[in-house]
Structures are given as C-alpha cells and as structure tokens.
Amino acid sequence: MSEKENIIICRCNDVTLKEIEELIEQGITDIEEIKRLTRIGMGPCQGRTCIPIVASIIARKTGKSYDEIGIPATRVPVRPVPMGVLVGDEDEE
Numbered sequence: 001m002s003e004k005e006n007i008i009i010c011r012c013n014d015v016t017l018k019e020i021e022e023l024i025e026q027g028i029t030d031i032e033e034i035k036r037l038t039r040i041g042m043g044p045c046q047g048r049t050c051i052p053i054v055a056s057i058i059a060r061k062t063g064k065s066y067d068e069i070g071i072p073a074t075r076v077p078v079r080p081v082p083m084g085v086l087v088g089d090e091d092e093e
Ligand code: FES
Pocket: 009, 010, 011, 012, 013, 040, 041, 042, 043, 044, 045, 046, 047, 048, 049, 050, 051
C-alpha cells in the first residue's frame, strides 16, 4: 500500500489522497465532478473538512488559483431536522 493510500482526505466517506490525485491526473479537475464521483462533501460534516483540502490539491496539481476552483455550495437538509440531530445532542429525539 502506498503512502497516498493511507492519507484520508474525506474521513466521512474514506476517500484517499491517491483517489483524488488519480482523478485529477485523468483530467477531472472540476471539484463538483470529483464530488459526484467520490462523494466528498456528502458526509455528516458536509465537506467542511475535505472540500477545502481537495480544492488545495486541485490548485497544487493544476496551477489554478483557489478562486478559479470555487467551493461548492452547502445544501440544507430537504426535511426539517431537530437541532439536536445537527449538533449531536443525544437527549433530543
Ligand atoms: S470529511 Fe468529507 S464529507 Fe466530511
């Protein structure tokens, strides 16, 4: 196993640095497309951790500026959700 296979970029969906870099090397440099292919940003944290990291990897590998890459918009839940679910309060149902 290579070192890049051990580096988790999206811990919600177990996406590694190797997977992200392989997509970029195949010419997939659009963060929305990488998101659809790997499910980065679709975990419980909604990409707060991984999206900025993936954007910086794209910037490093392509020479694009961070602004050119753009950060995907966070989508709100489709159904109303009790606040306790969002903040992790186990007492609220
Ligand atoms: S770390 Fe990627 S969605 Fe949470």
